[in-house]
Amino acid sequence: MSEITSCDGRDLRAMFSAATRSLERNAQSINTLNVFPVPDGDTGTNMLLTMRAAMEEASRCTDGSAATVAQAMAKGSLMGARGNSGVILSQIFRGLAKGLDGKHSFDGDDLAAALVESSALAYKGMSKPVEGTILTVIREVAAAAQTGNASHNGDLLAIMEVIVDEARASVARTPTLLPVLRQAGVVDAGGQGLYVVLDGALRCLRGEREEAETVPVEAAASISQGLAEDARYGYCTEFLLQGKDLNVEAARQKLITIGESVLVVGDESTIRAHLHTFDPGAALSYATSLGTLRQVKVENMDEQHRDFIVAQPQSSSAAISTITVASGEGLTEAFYSIGATIVVPGGETMNPSVQELLLAVESAPSDKVILLPNNPNILLAAGQVSALTQKKVEVVPTKTIPQGIAALLALNHDVDLEGNSAAMKKALSTVRSGEITTAVRSMELDGLSVKKGQAIAFLDRRLVIADGSMPQVILDLLAMMGVEEGGLITIYYGAGTESSEAEQIAELVQKKYPSQEVEVVAGGQPYYNCIVSVE
Amino acid sequence: MVVRVVTDSTSDIPSSVAQELRITIVPQYVCFSTKEYRDGIDLSTEDFYHRLASSPILPTTSATSPRDFHAAFTRLAEETDEIVSVNLSSRFGAAFNNALLAKDMIEKRCRIEVIDTRAGIMGQGLIVIAAAQSAQTGASLDEVVEVVHRIIPRAHVRITFDTLEYLRRGGRVGKAQALMGSLLKINPILGIKDGEAYPFAKVRGRAKAIDYLYDFVAGFSHISSLAVEHATTPDEAELLINRLDSLFPKERIYRSKVSPVVGAHVGPHVIAVSVVEGEH
Numbered sequence: 094m095s096e097i098t099s100c101d102g103r104d105l106r107a108m109f110s111a112a113t114r115s116l117e118r119n120a121q122s123i124n125t126l127n128v129f130p131v132p133d134g135d136t137g138t139n140m141l142l143t144m145r146a147a148m149e150e151a152s153r154c155t156d157g158s159a160a161t162v163a164q165a166m167a168k169g170s171l172m173g174a175r176g177n178s179g180v181i182l183s184q185i186f187r188g189l190a191k192g193l194d195g196k197h198s199f200d201g202d203d204l205a206a207a208l209v210e211s212s213a214l215a216y217k218g219m220s221k222p223v224e225g226t227i228l229t230v231i232r233e234v235a236a237a238a239q240t241g242n243a244s245h246n247g248d249l250l251a252i253m254e255v256i257v258d259e260a261r262a263s264v265a266r267t268p269t270l271l272p273v274l275r276q277a278g279v280v281d282a283g284g285q286g287l288y289v290v291l292d293g294a295l296r297c298l299r300g301e302r303e304e305a306e307t308v309p310v311e312a313a314a315s316i317s318q319g320l321a322e323d324a325r326y327g328y329c330t331e332f333l334l335q336g337k338d339l340n341v342e343a344a345r346q347k348l349i350t351i352g353e354s355v356l357v358v359g360d361e362s363t364i365r366a367h368l369h370t371f372d373p374g375a376a377l378s379y380a381t382s383l384g385t386l387r388q389v390k391v392e393n394m395d396e397q398h399r400d401f402i403v404a405q406p407q408s409s410s411a412a413i414s415t416i417t418v419a420s421g422e423g424l425t426e427a428f429y430s431i432g433a434t435i436v437v438p439g440g441e442t443m444n445p446s447v448q449e450l451l452l453a454v455e456s457a458p459s460d461k462v463i464l465l466p467n468n469p470n471i472l473l474a475a476g477q478v479s480a481l482t483q484k485k486v487e488v489v490p491t492k493t494i495p496q497g498i499a500a501l502l503a504l505n506h507d508v509d510l511e512g513n514s515a516a517m518k519k520a521l522s523t524v525r526s527g528e529i530t531t532a533v534r535s536m537e538l539d540g541l542s543v544k545k546g547q548a549i550a551f552l553d554r555r556l557v558i559a560d561g562s563m564p565q566v567i568l569d570l571l572a573m574m575g576v577e578e579g580g581l582i583t584i585y586y587g588a589g590t591e592s593s594e595a596e597q598i599a600e601l602v603q604k605k606y607p608s609q610e611v612e613v614v615a616g617g618q619p620y621y622n623c624i625v626s627v628e
Numbered sequence: 629m630v631v632r633v634v635t636d637s638t639s640d641i642p643s644s645v646a647q648e649l650r651i652t653i654v655p656q657y658v659c660f661s662t663k664e665y666r667d668g669i670d671l672s673t674e675d676f677y678h679r680l681a682s683s684p685i686l687p688t689t690s691a692t693s694p695r696d697f698h699a700a701f702t703r704l705a706e707e708t709d710e711i712v713s714v715n716l717s718s719r720f721g722a723a724f725n726n727a728l729l730a731k732d733m734i735e736k737r738c739r740i741e742v743i744d745t746r747a748g749i750m751g752q753g754l755i756v757i758a759a760a761q762s763a764q765t766g767a768s769l770d771e772v773v774e775v776v777h778r779i780i781p782r783a784h785v786r787i788t789f790d791t792l793e794y795l796r797r798g799g800r801v802g803k804a805q806a807l808m809g810s811l812l813k814i815n816p817i818l819g820i821k822d823g824e825a826y827p828f829a830k831v832r833g834r835a836k837a838i839d840y841l842y843d844f845v846a847g848f849s850h851i852s853s854l855a856v857e858h859a860t861t862p863d864e865a866e867l868l869i870n871r872l873d874s875l876f877p878k879e880r881i882y883r884s885k886v887s888p889v890v891g892a893h894v895g896p897h898v899i900a901v902s903v904v905e906g907e908h
Contacts, residue, residue: 337684338684362686367811423811426811427811427812430810430811430812431810431811431812431814431830498812498832499832502814502829502830502831502832503829505828505829507828523836577835578835579833579834579835580833580835581832581833581834581835581836583812583832610813610833610834612812612813612832614811614812628832628833628836
């Protein structure tokens, strides 16, 4: 093996471009290293999209110095970071850039020193670092590079061999450090992703030929699929109907036969309705048979392809803007209707990137912004935004949709940003969140045995029921949620649940909890058949 | 001669308190279709809500006319030469202006001061009660007016109800417009700011709304007077009063009902607290 003592920016770019291609080939298998029986952040996809953003920025560098390329990778990865693993990867590149600052080329010594910076920054980025994850891998890799360096006199290739060997070993050890991995019988996905990246870089340095296969694009495809789903809804139709002796329930039943995502509210004299339908005419002519139509709005949803961000139509000039993350037409509209400035589409498997969140922050009409991520996998990306903008950004760490709604309702325009942030944090603790979905694989989690295809329930994001079928799961879940006298139970039903089924569930719930208010909302969210909240 | 105090029916002062403190309450009007009712006289809160539930036509409201104020002032001018009229916020209706018009029409030698409290419901009521109490101790008109002006900035109300429909249809929404159009069921918490309805908070669920009212009162370190009023839910109001007992002795909490005129704008299931903050 020939010695490769040092390399410059072009070599660095080539190494990590190869690493990105390696990640492309492995993203799918990394995605399956999932400790949860639900699609959860898709680590492989997130890391790949982050790497692509890094290399896209690096490819724009005309300067061939290592420092410039590393700097570009750090910037690109941060802007494109998705999911927690993506954000940590971006911190690793930031450390690399810091370590290589001012260097036209670098050797094994420099790399070893830079990785120490990477490790430190990666840990600093997490409020509660967890061992047995990508963090452990980067820390152990950095340590091995330091020790290995002593015996290799700065030889870059030799150091990279040490690094990759240690990464592989470190990943293999992750289940011994993190019980949840042990239970699920997998290694840490983020750690595995980092190993794949480092291994890809090493192979390039060795001059190995890459497998001549076309780039698999599952990752990109799954995202555009998510967007295309909306198209099947046709027209978003809304109207306000005024009349006498109107029957809200009857109107709802009728509109359900005409469209999807049906929402009907009101009383005997006024009904407000919303639905997605291919035939808005049928809905409107039914409505005119009942009374006088007011405020009719029909929008072609296929034409509404609005990038990733939908700005609120009546954007307020309020001093504080609120940006939140949700998927599902109903949840999105619910957030807008209670005053969200911008709802960034995303959630369980589509974590918005730092850049998407940043774009939303920049396009908000005020200089003070509150970010509500509504998902633990988006928390870290949200935390990166404030460093990238002149605006003042507060992240209220909402982990579920009901927490996001409770927090948003606590917004008070008479109070400053910090006061609002504190009030919202307090408000999110007043709601308990339950999520019901179908297990996508069989596994052990939180001491429960899950079988593929079963209805399972999470309480405050911990798996609590694994052997259920609807609607019993929802009743069992509520029993665990500590429903209080006079409290409010809200059921947000997902895209896969019929509204008639949701109404039946609500009836059962109301019967069991007669002194509570029960509200049913057409959330339209993917994955979760139902999200329930108790407050 | 004792200063006499006049107010409109939206001050929600219980009639027993009005009698005891010799407060003259001039009614505003509620109108179902073409039939007009004097607030609190022809139509009690109970009757009103009963009618509201059964009537296909929604009620409208109108302010006390200049003639009504003129009649009240003229009658009182027989007994006194100093009158103070403590009125509903001018942003909510014409009562204040009509009282001013009536004042100019009084021919008898009688000093009349007309004050815009920039408040309503028992927030206004507590101001009126303080004015009447000071009048009963023998204060002059100027002194009573001073008492009123000192209390106005310290009177606060928070009101909650179950539906925004009536508020929307009534049109007197002011900044509460921000609450409209929610796809989730919202319990609004309104107060009065700069004389008009202001959405101080929105919560989900009745229990949280009541908690908000309690917390609001608990936020004052000094309370000089306190009122709890409701429309159709006496048990709920009593529960709240019992909770508030730890903050302010419940024997001293005024219990009241929202007047039909207010009810027409907020609908059923109203519950409200009014506080006059103590001077430190």
